[in-house]
Amino acid sequence: TKSSFVPTLPALTRCTTGSKLGVFKRKEKLPMFQRKKSQVGIMNGGDSFGLSQLCIRMNTLHQICTELEILERRIISHLRNGEFTDMSALNGEEAKFELALASCHEGIQQLCEATAYKVVFCSLNHLLWEGLYVGEPASSRVEPLLRELEQNLELVASTVHTRVRVRALTALMKASFDGFLLVLLAGGPSRAFSRQDCQLIEEDFRLLKQLYLVDGDGLPQELIETAAILVTNILPLFHEETEDLVKRYKRTVAQVYGSSISKITLPPTPNNWSPSDPNTVLRVLCHRNDKAAIKFLKNTYGLPKKL
Template sequence: MHSLEKTISKNPGIVPSNRLRFRNSRKAQTNNNSYFENVNFSILAACQHVSEIAAYRLVFHDSSPAFYDKLYVGGVTRGQIRPLLKIMKQNLIQMSTILTDKAQPLAMKEVMKASFDAFLMVLLAGGTSRVFHRHDHDTLQDEFEQLKRVYSNNLEGLVIPENIVDGEAAVVEGVIALMGQSTEQLIEDFSIVTCESSGIGVMGNGQKLPMPPTTCKWNRADPNTILRVLCYRDDNAANQFLKRTYELPKRR
């Protein structure tokens, strides 16, 4: 496109006269006219869309047996993420052989975002086969750092700036921080943010906390996110609170 743009600019006679009149009428509005302005925008949008679809397929389909289907099923033990990291690295290297150099940074960023979303789903929407304890926090934090390094370290020339990786990882790290809090602190924080978000203010005698809606925008200040951490917390205090407040059955 850039080559065609340059050629046409140097040889305006090859462009139909009505196109030239349209172009000349726009010169007063902007000095940055392009014969292919709309095409360039469309190409960028298409690249973004295709990269996102390909990334989520790679993470949620191709890597699912080692990721969402398996990671931390039955409990957390140190080193569980290593097989996943190996598969992710292999997939990224294969991706680099298929894509052009210019397409690789965008595709890799989308893969990173998809893998962080999948890790978040493991923690907050992993089904009945997963439970977490407060002491799992350090292992989860360490293993997520290893996942981050897949993208910030040089891998076959593919690397994402560390500040971008940290920015995309902030939500997951916030949830992992919640998982390191005591159950009592989680219950207190949950009660406060639920009352604030629902407009209740102060709970009256006999009044029950409303069930927070699922926003699908999880973060450490979101009541639904804190509730999910409590639901996956395997201890008596969490079980009793959930049973008393929402009549939810015990995890085990």
């Protein structure tokens, strides 16, 4: 499943203000993310199914669906043209493969999602987790990731059946959006952002969305914008003044827990990121490279600078 490929998030840390992360963090090979056992096997060559093989599996399930639908119609036609007397059964589930068809469609969807997350979080691991915005954000932007991702998109688009293509490409799009957001919110101490970096982050996300549009030959614009809503709701937090972020954090804590931040431990990681979620706002502060954010995190939670 897709959850098998999502990395374990690192512990929260605070930035080191004024440090040139790009000078030394790239050399240190920091243990940024703890991979799950399923990821370790894949990264070490334990995965026996590449992208092409997974696409063929999608096609196989789609072909099974098609053949079941044909067989279903033939059975019903023969029964109606024969001496079958209980015609009421033909209108019920007895004469159909509803459960089998539903299982095939669910299998296709799960396979699309698992394949997408494998591509984003394993095949492109060196460009996403180990590359994007590590050190100085301006010198480690999204272009290398886009080039590799485009090659994977082309392979999927040219391999899967046309009736499966939209589902497969949509799954890849959502996985890459999730990966982009995880880098921003759970990127570890090797990533730090100033308010000025927000503009380049927004530009990079625009380029990522544009990759799926492909001059009108890709996914529909409306579908892309719908999938991007979560990221577009979070990005304005990176543009907020640190003082306003701290106020927002205190306000969300009070709304969710009904108490001040001095009376609670670190808020738990949510199932879905949100500007109104305390943990999400706190993670933006953890990656904010200025003295006010660092002082707040140190005084409030005593967060370390390193993992």
